[in-house]
Amino acid sequence: MASHNLRVVSDRAAPLLQVDGVSLEYRTPERIVRATHRVSFDVHAGDRFVLLGPSGCGKSTLLKAVAGFVAPSEGEIRLEGRRVQQPGPDRIVVFQEFDQLPPWKTVLQNVMFPLRHARGLSRAAARELALDSLRKVGLAEFAGAYPHTLSGGMKQRVAIARALAMRPKVLLMDEPFAALDALTRRRMQEELLALCDGAALTLLFVTHSIEEALVVGSRILLLSPHPGRVRAELDSHQFNLASQGSAEFQAAAQRIHGLLFDAPGTTDLPQARSAAAR
Ligand SMILES: Nc1ncnc2c1ncn2[C@@H]1O[C@H](COP(=O)(O)OP(=O)(O)OP(=O)(O)O)[C@@H](O)[C@H]1O
Incomplete structure (x- = not known):
């Protein structure tokens, strides 16, 4: 048989970034604050992976851990299979603050x-x-x-x-547009999506806006309130700025709201992989 007739149908390529059972803590003189509890997720090359959850659920701390600024107290973070132990030029962070430029x-x-x-x-x-x-x-x-x-x-x-x-192998963004007015924010989201397409970027993006998560993300990880645990992981690649007003978009936003804020188990979201099921 001619070799060109043989096609290897492999599983999806190995994840670029693996966050594996990661708990993160802050130790203050008085107490230990647990920011996340055994959070796991995989980011593949080309993903626009969004961390979404209420204030204080540990999104920024997770991003800092991936950047190498915070070490897990439990679990491991790997980039291309190698354990992340310090900051590096393969992971660059864009912050919300306007004063990040000297x-x-x-x-x-x-x-x-x-x-x-x-x-x-x-x-x-x-x-x-x-x-x-x-x-x-x-x-x-x-x-x-x-x-x-x-x-x-x-x-x-x-x-x-x-x-x-x-x-960078992964561009880390911590609510980069949160301090902008609504119109500028929308334009920046549009530009970011165009940049992602043009440069085949892999993005890890933190937001607490459900709408922004749906627009920017191709996959969304939902985190529970403090300390952050994985609630669900969603495929959201079908949504973009153009679909923002649609009934489907609004329904997805509603369902995410339910998953984030209702008691676990009370919301039916067909395309969500329940954290409990994993
Ligand atoms: N330097 C610190 N020292 C002690 N506790 C901290 C420190 N930074 C964050 N925390 C605590 O860790 C938890 C997670 O904080 P984090 O900033 O990661 O949450 P977040 O989900 O990004 O919140 P937000 O959306 O409000 O930015 C919170 O309870 C916060 O009070």
Whole structure:
């Protein structure tokens, strides 16, 4: 038989990122605060994976753990099969705050800085990559501007450009658009989705907005209130900004609301894989 007739039909490729039974704690002099309890999920290359849950359920702490800033007290986080033990240029975080850009550096210098110092690129190579990244977020003409002269949305675009330029294996975003007005937020979501398509990005995105999770995410992990445990995992790739007003979108948002806030077991969500069932 000719070999070209043979097709290997394999399972989905191995996960890029594995969060495996991870509990996270903060130790203060008075007590230990448990932020998450035995949370597990897999992120595959190209996923737009959203962590969704109420305030205080440990979303940001999980993101910090994946970034390597917080060590699990239980369980393990692996990137491409290797245990995450410290921060690295393969995982870049974009935060919500507008002040994440050093104000004494121009936009271009801000984007070049990690390329020079974490990736060790020459000035010329860093400049070229940084300009390319700024073009992708529509800010090339502001390369010489200082952060304080930019709007909130523009500052977030610079932070995204700086992260993109590093070509991380996973881009970590902690409520990056939460401080923006509704119109800018929507535009930024649109731009992010276009960037994801264009650059085949893998995203781990934290939000407490159900609508944003449905728009941005291709998969959504629902976390229970403090300490965060996995409630369910959903496939949400069928939704985008265009479907936001639709009855199907509204119904999905309602069902997620039920899963997050009703007592477990009272909500029927066909496409959700119940955490209890795993
Ligand atoms: N530095 C810290 N020291 C002690 N406890 C902390 C610290 N940071 C967070 N926590 C606690 O850990 C828990 C999880 O916090 P975290 O910020 O991860 O939640 P979150 O889901 O991201 O919340 P939000 O949506 O409000 O940002 C909370 O109970 C919080 O009070």
